[in-house]
Amino acid sequence: MCFDLDSRPPIAPIAGGALDSRRLVLTAGDGNRFAAFEAHASVPTGAAILVLPDVRGLHPYYEELALRFAEHGVNALAIDYFGRTAGAEPRPDTFEYRPHVDQTRWPWLEADIRAGTEHLRAAAAGPAQTLFSIGFCFGGRMAYLSATLGLGFAGVIGFYGWPAGTQSTGSPAPTEVADQIRGSVLGLYGGADQGIPAETVAAFDGALTAADVDHRVVTYPGAPHSFFDRKAADYAEASAAAWNETLGFIRAKARIVDPAPDRQAPSAPADRAASTIAGSCG
Secondary structure, three states: OOOOOOOOOOOOOOOOOEEEEEEEEEEOOOOOEEEEEEEEEOOOOOEEEEEEOOOOOOOHHHHHHHHHHHHOOEEEEEEOOOHHHHOOOOOOOOOOOHHHHHHOOHHHHHHHHHHHHHHHHOOOOOOOOEEEEEEEOHHHHHHHHHOOOOOOEEEEEEEOOOOOOOOOOOOOOHHHHHHHOOOEEEEEEEOOOOOOOHHHHHHHHHHHHHOOOOEEEEEEOOOOOOOOOOOOHHHHHHHHHHHHHHHHHHHHHHOOOOOOHHHOOOOOOHHHOOOEEEEOOO
16 A cells, blocks of 8 residues: 555645635546545636545545645645445545455546546636646556546656556556657656666656656655655655655646745755656756
């Protein structure tokens, strides 16, 4: 599992930053009804982001992350993956997600990603001018693949997203379909991730370069898989740096100029910044 059940994003709340939030049920093109959580910014920047969770689906971690994005002016929608097998009702922390992950298939995920993106475009707070997706682990792979679906994402962000190999969903490996990616890519990895070795990350970076995809791949030395966690105090500096990378990427691609001072992310200590940076994303 990517995170513990009580894990939360390592991002301090900003009072008054989110206009409103709610849980809702969306319907995909194949009729699937699935749970989602949306948060709207009190001062929208014109950017919106689709949040793609890890294997647990719509966990409170991702609801809180959506709020943090809204506090920075980015409308956010986090979606669940298991409407077809577990329904759209709220679930307890004891939810056994693994059987549902094993039943999930890439065409279903694609349909839900499309529905979530359509909802972002037509959100009551106003149409998004610039769209992004972000995912974690299982969802990181989905975020990369969302850029191959022709949905108009300006950029996609993967936190320790699996870029290679086969998956039970039947999803293609992002490294193998890099030439189908449209928009920019930001990949964030832990240097001590036992499941995604450095050579796998390097191969993904090389595939993006060969496909002429605007991208930036960052590795944080000593950080493990799932380092972006409030409880992981030993990796607080890596988390702060990764959040800065994420907000900077969105602001650059959405051309958000001079964000309000109280909306800016804290700076990461220079001496502990990521040591491995590749690609051309600016």
